[in-house]
Amino acid sequence: MKQAKLSTNSSKSVPITDINQLKAQFLTDMELAGLASASRNRYLIAVEQLIKYCWCSPAELTESQVNQYLLERHRQNPAKGTFKVMRFALRFFFQETVGCDWHLFKKK
Numbered sequence: 001m002k003q004a005k006l007s008t009n010s011s012k013s014v015p016i017t018d019i020n021q022l023k024a025q026f027l028t029d030m031e032l033a034g035l036a037s038a039s040r041n042r043y044l045i046a047v048e049q050l051i052k053y054c055w056c057s058p059a060e061l062t063e064s065q066v067n068q069y070l071l072e073r074h075r076q077n078p079a080k081g082t083f084k085v086m087r088f089a090l091r092f093f094f095q096e097t098v099g100c101d102w103h104l105f106k107k108k
Helices: 016-032 037-054 063-075 080-098
Strands: 005-007 013-015
Touching: 016 037, 016 080, 037 063, 037 080, 063 080
Parallel strands: none
Antiparallel strands: 005 013
């Protein structure tokens, strides 16, 4: 049986099962961290929006690409609280689930 593939901007294909495994791990990480159900839902939406924007597995993204995404979203003038939740969600996802130690998410 063939695996479904998700097209990416870089002309590579990412198995959808890889993204589903990341999602499952992300949900587990958030639950173990004690995030409330509403917070987990908002964080999941933020990561799903990133996936829809880049059309690839977020694990393949570079720090520069995520920084550019955040900058573009910030320029759309979202409510301050909305942007903070999105940034915190991406920080949690990339640090805890993907294991990236990026300067982008360090305290300034």
